[in-house]
Amino acid sequence: MTFSALGLRPPLLSTLEALAYLQPTPVQKQAIPAILAGRDVLAAAPTGTGKTAAFALPLLQKFSTTVPDAPGVQVLILVPTRELAEQVMAACKRYAAALDCSVYAAYGGVNTAPQIQRLAAGVDILVATPGRLLDLFTRGALSLRAVTTLVLDEADRMLDLGFAADLEVIFQALPSTRQTLLFSATFAPEINTLASRRLRKPLRIEASPRPKSVPAIRQWVVPVDKKKKTALFLFMRRDRNWQQILLFVRTRQSCEALLARLHELGISAATLHGERTQAERQAALAAFKAGEVDILIATDLAARGLDINALPLVVNYDLPDQAADYIHRIGRTGRAGLTGEAVSLVCADEAPRLAAIEQLLQKPLARDEEPGFEPQHRVPPTAPGIPARTHAGKNLARANKISGRSNWVDEFAPSRSPARPGARHATPTGSPRKGGGRGR
Known part of the structure; x- marks a missing residue:
């Protein structure tokens, strides 16, 4: 099936061809015709399914072929994080390259004055986080009377982050007659409850990640005692010559504590979490992408909406509270046909x-x-058939190979212990290792 078969028109088709979008994904095949027809949509669409194009393409076409009843924002796209707002805005702008359509993103952590000024100049499609949207609305800088379509992107994450009350206020401010599109990683009970209250006979879509995304990422677990996690991470980083690492932790406090420890050891690192300003977050991400820092430590705030070219490795220092967040975390690697x-x-x-x-x-x-x-x-054991692989016969040599010291002492003690008999020396930096992790 082609995009033209879904009812998209030449301007968008030409743009998709230039972007090398050859065939629609399963969620796009189902969502695009339904959205063009004006139906509400409830979709379970995780990272990697092409969901942004699934709602953006038909909405752009509808906007370009319809005369608005009133001036103002026509399409409102709500997202949970600033990073995702930037990403969705960028995608919409790419798809709208051949159209006369203004797209803008408004989110917290930055000065409201430029956002108020930009909204006053006129915006057709607004991507926003719920908190900043309400702030602008209550200041009178934004009217929602002209909104014809509401998109809730990553709706499950918005509820996880405590935006349920904000969403209720926003629903009350929107026109009662509108098209509503709800995209979530899963059909969690709270998502089904929200959909039953706010959507009208929606088309229900369940899309799985593209099959190629699964084998592209090698996933594995290293069991370890909690108190030795940092030492294990540092040992594996050096032992496998890891270069660029996106490291996920559960809390902001863990972010900062780990950052301080890495800086003590002279390792370049930066943090990404909700307490940092938008300027600080953008600077940290830019430094990581440019290779100026080796390790970016992030909370789940950053799991969705981050786009890093050719990222080789994601490390879960802590497992997330929500299983779906694991999918979003690891989805930062193994992108665009590359392995991770x-x-x-x-x-x-x-x-x-x-x-x-x-x-x-x-x-x-x-x-x-x-x-x-x-x-x-x-x-x-968490599931049948998960053998814990050990390396009997190699334990002593590998555990003490760094100049005869144990891994724990090597990372945290400045003094050098006497070498044990028979201990091997460390693999030189940059030397290939059989079975080791990716370098760059």
């Missing part, structure tokens, strides 16, 4: 989270214990 690697450092009390992730993936994740870091508190 996703490593999770898992301690015993994270076993329930690991089980939830494996249930969502419908497969067990391989476990590979790192010699010298075998946990005293074993991670219990």
Whole structure:
């Protein structure tokens, strides 16, 4: 099937051809005709399914072929994070290259004055986070009376972040007659409840990630005691010559504590979390993309909406609270046909989270214990058929190979311990390792 068969018109088709969009994805095949026909849509569409194009393309066509009843924002797209707002805005602008349509993004963490000024000049499609949208609305800088279509993108994440009350206020401010499109990673109960209250006989779509995205990412788990996670990460980074790492933790406090430890060791790193201003977040991401810092430590705020070319590695220092967030985290690697690697450092009390992730993936994740870091508190089995691979016979040599020191002492103690008999020296930086992780 081609995009023209879905009812898209020449200006958009020419743009898609220039962007090398050859065939629609499953969610696009179902959503585009329904949206063009004016239907509400409820879609479970995770990262990698082409969901942004699924709603943006038909909405752009409808806007370009319809005379608005009133001036003002015609399409409102709500997203949970600033990064996703920027990404969706950029995608809409790419698709609208041949159309006379203005697209803008408004989000918190930056001065409201430029946003108020831009809205006053006129915006057709507005991408916004709920909090900043309400701020602009209550200031009188924005009217929602002309909105004909509302899109809730990553609706599950918005509810997770506590935007439920904000969404209720926004719904009250919108025209009662409108088209509503709700996209979520899963059909969680709260999503079904929201849809039953706010959507009119929606087309229900369930899209899976593209098959090629699964084998493109090598996923595995390293069991470890919680107190040794940092030492394990630092050892694996050096042992495998990891260069560019997106490292996920659960809390802002963990972000800053780990950043301080890395800086103590002279390792370049930056953080990305909700307490940083937008300018700080953009600067951290830009430095990471440019290779000025080796490690970007992020909370799940950054799991959705980050686009990093050729990112080789994602490390889950902590497993996320929500299994769906694991999918979004690892989706930052293995993009655009490239391969990637996703490593999770898992301690015993994270076993329930690991089980939830494996249930969502419908497969067990391989476990590979790192010699010298075998946990005293074993991670219990989470699914049948997950052997914990060990390296009997190589443990002593590998665990003590760094100049005869143990991994733990090597990373945290400045003094050098005497070399043990028979210990091997470290693999020189940049030397290839059989079975090791990706370098650059």
